[in-house]
Amino acid sequence: IFNYFDGFEDRASDNDSNEFEFANHFYQKGAKSQTLTVKLTSQWTNVFSTELFLSRNTMDDSQVTVGPRDFGDFQISIGGRDGTVYLGADDSRQANALDTTSNFVKLAGQYLAGRHVVSGGFERESLTIFNQFVQHSRGGEYDFFDDSPGNPAYCAALSAQGRFDDPGCDLSGMDRFELGRPSRIYYGSGGGSNDPVDASAEFTNAKNSLYLQDSLFLDQQNLTIVAGLRYEFFTSGDRPVFNQTFTEANGGLRNDQNIDGISLWMPRLGFTWSVSDDLVLRGGVGRYSGGNPNVWLSNAWSNDGLTNVQTRLNNFGGSGSIFDGSIPLTGTEPGRETSVPASLFNQVAGTTPEDANDSFLVLISPDYKQPYEWKFSVGGSYRLPYEIQADVDYLHTELSDSAYYVDLSQEIVGTTRAGGPIYDYSNGRDNFMLTNADTGASSDIFSIMLRRFWTNGLDMFLGYSYIRAEDVAPMTSSVAGSNFDNVALIDINSPVPGTSQYVVPHRFTLRASYGRDFFWDSETRFTLYGVLSEGQPQSYVMGSQDLEGDGQFGRHLLYVPTGVDDPNVVFADGFNTTEFFNWVSRENLSPGFVSRNGTHAKWSKRIDFRIDQEFPTGGDTRGRVYLKMYNVGNWVSAAILDHDREEQWGKVWDAQFFSVQVMDSDVNDEGQYVFNEFSDRAISDLIETRSNWEVRIGVGFRF
Numbered sequence: 001i002f003n004y005f006d007g008f009e010d011r012a013s014d015n016d017s018n019e020f021e022f023a024n025h026f027y028q029k030g031a032k033s034q035t036l037t038v039k040l041t042s043q044w045t046n047v048f049s050t051e052l053f054l055s056r057n058t059m060d061d062s063q064v065t066v067g068p069r070d071f072g073d074f075q076i077s078i079g080g081r082d083g084t085v086y087l088g089a090d091d092s093r094q095a096n097a098l099d100t101t102s103n104f105v106k107l108a109g110q111y112l113a114g115r116h117v118v119s120g121g122f123e124r125e126s127l128t129i130f131n132q133f134v135q136h137s138r139g140g141e142y143d144f145f146d147d148s149p150g151n152p153a154y155c156a157a158l159s160a161q162g163r164f165d166d167p168g169c170d171l172s173g174m175d176r177f178e179l180g181r182p183s184r185i186y187y188g189s190g191g192g193s194n195d196p197v198d199a200s201a202e203f204t205n206a207k208n209s210l211y212l213q214d215s216l217f218l219d220q221q222n223l224t225i226v227a228g229l230r231y232e233f234f235t236s237g238d239r240p241v242f243n244q245t246f247t248e249a250n251g252g253l254r255n256d257q258n259i260d261g262i263s264l265w266m267p268r269l270g271f272t273w274s275v276s277d278d279l280v281l282r283g284g285v286g287r288y289s290g291g292n293p294n295v296w297l298s299n300a301w302s303n304d305g306l307t308n309v310q311t312r313l314n315n316f317g318g319s320g321s322i323f324d325g326s327i328p329l330t331g332t333e334p335g336r337e338t339s340v341p342a343s344l345f346n347q348v349a350g351t352t353p354e355d356a357n358d359s360f361l362v363l364i365s366p367d368y369k370q371p372y373e374w375k376f377s378v379g380g381s382y383r384l385p386y387e388i389q390a391d392v393d394y395l396h397t398e399l400s401d402s403a404y405y406v407d408l409s410q411e412i413v414g415t416t417r418a419g420g421p422i423y424d425y426s427n428g429r430d431n432f433m434l435t436n437a438d439t440g441a442s443s444d445i446f447s448i449m450l451r452r453f454w455t456n457g458l459d460m461f462l463g464y465s466y467i468r469a470e471d472v473a474p475m476t477s478s479v480a481g482s483n484f485d486n487v488a489l490i491d492i493n494s495p496v497p498g499t500s501q502y503v504v505p506h507r508f509t510l511r512a513s514y515g516r517d518f519f520w521d522s523e524t525r526f527t528l529y530g531v532l533s534e535g536q537p538q539s540y541v542m543g544s545q546d547l548e549g550d551g552q553f554g555r556h557l558l559y560v561p562t563g564v565d566d567p568n569v570v571f572a573d574g575f576n577t578t579e580f581f582n583w584v585s586r587e588n589l590s591p592g593f594v595s596r597n598g599t600h601a602k603w604s605k606r607i608d609f610r611i612d613q614e615f616p617t618g619g620d621t622r623g624r625v626y627l628k629m630y631n632v633g634n635w636v637s638a639a640i641l642d643h644d645r646e647e648q649w650g651k652v653w654d655a656q657f658f659s660v661q662v663m664d665s666d667v668n669d670e671g672q673y674v675f676n677e678f679s680d681r682a683i684s685d686l687i688e689t690r691s692n693w694e695v696r697i698g699v700g701f702r703f
Contacts (some may be wrong), residue, residue: 003035010066013090016657017685020085023371024067027093029645038649047113051121052478053106061098065089066561068338072139077146077173080555081661083678085173088335091141091186092479095134095196102127117375118214121702126206131298134188134308135479137196140344141186145316148174149664150572150679164318173319180323180334181315188360191351199308201301205236205259205292205294222274232289232370233263240363245356249427250408255363259297261387264289264370284379290371293403295478296434303362309351310360311344311431354574360429365435376399384450391449392451396478397444401436404473405484406493408433410549414443417595418559418672420490425549432480441497443469461511470498476657487537488555488596488659492548498596499537505600507533522614522622529608538655538683540587540594542663542673554661559673562591570668572676580678583662601655601684607632621703628696635693652690655683 008030014021054146058274064264073091077084104382108121135141149171150162157168160178163169176182190198213228241255246255263503270284302308313327320327322334322341331339363443379393407423408431414422447465472495473487489495508531543554558580564577587599609629617623629635634650637643 001034001037003033003037004213005031005033012083013093014086016451018083018656019086020083022067022088024071024088025073025086025090026063026066027090028062028064028066029063029589030060030064034058038138043467048109048111050109051106053104053108055102055378057100057102057104061100063093063096065093068403069094072120072335072337072340073136073141074144074177075141076144076177079612080149080664080677080679089139091135092133094136094138095132095199096131097132099130100127115217115219117217118213119215120212123209123211124206126204128202128300130200130202130678132196132200132303133298133479134190134196134199135310135545136186136188137199138143139335140188140340142322142335143184143186144173144176144181145183147169148172148175161618176318179318180321181318182322183246183314183318183373184317185315185327185341185344186288187312187340187348188308189348191306191309191348191356192343194348197554200304200447201240201298203236203238203240203301203308205234205238205297208233208235213597224272226268226270226284228641229266230266230268231263232491234261234264234370235519236260237527238301240300241306243305243358243361244353246305246358246361246428246431249358250315250431253363253408254301255361255367256365257300257364257368259364262368262370264372264545265544266372278383280381281378282380285374285376287581288373288375288402290399290401291374295362296403296475296480296483299362299432299478299480299482300364300434303360304355304357305350305357305361309348309357310430311347311357312360313341313344316573317619359430361428361431363431363433367436369401369436369680371399371401371403371436373400376535376668379640387452389451391447391451393445393447395443395445397443397445399441399471402472403434403475404437404487404495405432405434405480407431407484407549409607410493416667416673417549419675420547420559420593422546422667423492423548429549430481432484434480437472437497439472439497441470441472441500443467443500445469457515459513461509463507463509465504465507467503467505467507470497471500471502472497474501477493483549485553485555486658488541488557490557490593499598501537501539501597504536505534507531514552520616522616523612525610527610527611527612529610531604533604534653535603535653535684537597537600539596539659540589540599540683541659541661542675543665544575545665547666554663555594555659557593558589558663559593560591566591568672570672570674571672575675576678579680580675583678583680597685600652602651604652605633606630606650606652606690617701623699623701625699626697628698630694630696631690631692634691638693648691650691650693652687653684654687656685 008028010026011029013025013027022132035057038054043049044201065087067678069089070089073088075084075086104125106123109431110119141295151169155163160175164179165176189196191286209230209232216225236258240259242256242684266287273281275281324330328342329339330342330345333339338393376396380391384390409425409428410423411423411426413424445467449463451461453459475483475487477483487495510530513525513527515523518524540558541554542556542558544556547556590678612626615623634648637649660681662679662681663675
């Protein structure tokens with residue numbers, strides 16, 4: 001079997017509700033894939049058979065900015081931290097290409113012995129990855145932070161230059177952009193050459209699996225028992241480029257660790273018992289692998305401080321400008337690939353094995369283990385009166401050795417009055433190590449489904465699911481730095497299990513379908529589908545300023561004072577305590593640190609409707625024309641009842657992708673949180689594309 005795919009689409013880089021991006025910040029996601037598969041099944045005797053399966057897949061994945069490729073990424077903060085405007089090539093798409101070659105082989109056998117079916121085999125999947133992921137390499141990234149929300153009223157009448165000259169005024173993000181005074185600048189490229197091609201990484205690893213399973217059929221008891229054992233182990237002869245400078249700076253810790261030799265035993269046991277004609281019970285217990293996180297592993301090859309060198313220039317006070325020469329550039333057009341800060345360009349150019357970068361590295365812990373899960377399940381199917389089929393299932397999962405990142409360059413330098421650690425850079429900066437959590441997380445999933453089929457062509461389905469799920473870190477990105485940053489916590493290097501931001505606690509589902517031959521002996525079918533679900537959760541956080549080395553954007557869990565006289569907090573002059581504590585009461589928050597992902601987005605309600613009409617086309621072929629209406633409720637309220645947008649039905653909500661910072665804060669010399677300004681920001685994010693009604697009409701043929 002041979003499959004070929006070639007496609008692309010334009011995508012937004014940063015499109016949250018509090019973000020705006022110009023067209024040149026979008027990128028084109030392309031993929032070209034070829035797969036060749038060969039399968040040979042052999043029946044050697046009446047009781048013994050084998051299967052040989054071979055597959056090869058090549059995938060060329062590209063992410064190319066739609067704007068000029070040599071124009072850098074400009075990020076302008078608006079209204080403090082309320083929003084961001086983006087223009088220019090997204091920092092992660094300035095040099096981004098991923099090519100993979102996967103070879104899979106499976107040899108399996110099955111042997112029948114009385115009531116036993118014994119199966120076993122060997123599988124090997126080798127994956128070769130070529131990864132060119134060089135952030136900030138064609139123009140860099142310029143961040144313009146907004147520090148103006150606390151300005152005195154008179155500052156608003158001044159020009160950008162006037163606010164810069166006045167020591168009583170802070171600059172807005174637009175002021176900084178106008179004056180060419182970025183808060184910080186990133187640049188990265190190939191070490192020693194400033195050519196991003198030289199920063200490409202290539203490595204191969206293989207996952208090998210051996211397994212043995214016995215299925216026992218007990219006919220008299222209508223019972224089937226399945227027991228098995230699976231063993232997985234990784235092999236890899238490739239290592240990241242060794243960085244002696246980093247190793248000497250970190251007490252001998254090497255950055256060239258791979259996953260060669262990592263292994264996991266996975267025993268499993270399950271059963272299916274037909275108790276009666278109306279009742280079937282099922283259950284099982286087993287250990288399962290947490291998967292092969294190649295996208296995280298590849299970061300170690302792409303960020304070694306030698307071949308891919310990332311640098312940063314801090315200018316938070318705004319003293320330097322890219323316009324007046326106080327920040328010297330390599331060219332005359334700020335923001336272009338040929339005009340980056342000369343100090344950063346020279347730092348990359350001067351990188352050698354003897355003088356490598358000791359910052360912005362990613363590495364794999366020498367003690368890294370394969371994450372795994374223990375799963376325990378039980379369920380049953382029962383035929384109720386009136387021919388109603390009920391399915392009830394429960395699944396409990398215990399996660400161990402969850403993967404997450406720590407920053408080796410930061411250490412604890414103090415403690416807040418409330419007991420939270422204060423971190424700062426002590427040895428380089430932004431050196432992220434992939435490691436395992438010491439504490440486990442767990443989840444529980446319960447579901448019930450009711451189904452009924454009538455002889456007149458009507459069938460109905462009603463379902464409900466409840467999910468409680470934890471994780472140590474959500475690991476939302478393929479980039480190490482983003483995975484480290486995008487988790488709300490108190491201790492940045494010791495996250496603890498908390499509610500997963502992917503969880504949907506309650507979900508109700510309804511499906512009703514009716515089919516009948518009205519025309520040409522061909523079926524007409526009407527289908528109604530509805531969903532009611534609670535929103536995913538997110539965290540309320542405060543500022544991370546003074547709590548970690550690079551705390552420009554908040555991700556520390558909000559501390560809720562016991563009152564205005566809480567000794568752990570100081571309220572800045574002019575702080576509206578009444579508004580804040582009213583919000584605390586409305587959100588039902590308790591004193592102390594809020595829980596991670598403790599607040600859920602609004603409930604979503606949506607109904608879809610579909611009509612299918614078959615029609616004859618001659619011979620053995622059949623045609624079908626269909627009409628789909630998505631979000632019927634929104635159509636009724638918007639097009640028929642003419643409701644205002646706020647009153648329209650069928651709204652679909654999600655939680656904000658990033659933690660929601662409601663408090664601009666820092667820490668004083670006494671370790672007290674200083675609450676400067678409160679912002680009533682929402683967890684819920686309306687998904688416009690799914691909250692609007694839509695109609696599609698199509699036709700299909702079946703041969």
